[in-house]
Amino acid sequence: MSIRVLIADDHELVRSGFAMILNAEDDFEVVGEAADGSAAVELSRAHEPDVVLMDVRMPVMDGVDATAAITATTRARVLMLTTFDLDEYVYRSIKAGASGFLLKDAPRDQLTQAVRIVAGGDALLAPAVTRRLLEDFVRRPEPGARPESVAGLTVRELEVLRLLAKGKTNAEIGATLYVAETTVKTHVARLQTKLGLRDRVQAVVFAYESGLVSPGE
Known part of the structure; x- marks a missing residue:
């Protein structure tokens, strides 16, 4: 089945370029283009797309607010879609529900x-974006009491969450905990559901917000 994609960018040439690249692939279908966040x-x-390629800065409604609504x-x-890998909207976008970031000048x-990757249910978080997040957390006050939802996690799920927060892949987490990668995927899915x-x-x-991991650990 094709991955249905909606492209949102206020520059027509950018939208056309992305649409041309995606439509050239057998597994993509561009179902629409939007020139602003509201659209x-x-x-x-x-159109119920699987993935929305969302520009951060747009008129009427910016990409962050549009992401939250979507x-x-x-x-x-x-x-x-960002112009710079340290866009000031990165943290807000993640809080709004974005699943990843891509530079506009990235190769096809x-x-x-x-x-x-995003359509498959995973997330795309580049190292530069991770650094941006950590810098933001360093400037924040110490977190208070942990959310009650943490109490519902098993010891193993907490271990997986801590390693995940440090940027480890499923394979790396599995190697650290001496479990199969498929087992790690199961733990990740369960903890995401619980939380x-x-x-x-x-x-x-x-x-990071709940204090399970601290920047610099």
Whole structure:
């Protein structure tokens, strides 16, 4: 089945370029284009895409607010398009429900791979974006009491969450805990369900905000 994609960017040439690249692949179908955040929200509800390529800075409604509206009312996953890897909207976008970030000047193979990763339910968090998040957390006050939802996690799930928050892949987590990668995937899926998280990106944010992991550990 094709991965249905909606492209949201206020520059027509950018939208056309992304659409041309995606439509050239057998497993993609561009179902719509939006020139602003408000239109992106409306088209997401109308066409039910699997992935929305979302520009951060747009008129009428910016990409962050549009992402929050889309993730709250549809099953679409949002891949943010940024001009700079340290865009000031990165943290807000993750809180709004974005599943990943991609630079606009990324090669075409990175674009197609990123869309496939996000469509598959995983998250795309580049090292530069991770550093941005950590810098933001360092500036924040010490967290208070841990959320009650943490109490519902098993010891193993807590271990997996801590390693996940440090940027470990499933394979690396499995090697550290001496378990199979498929077992790690199961733990990740279960802890996300228990905590009400959409993906690994939100899991990372939760781990730092709840005090399970501290920047610099």
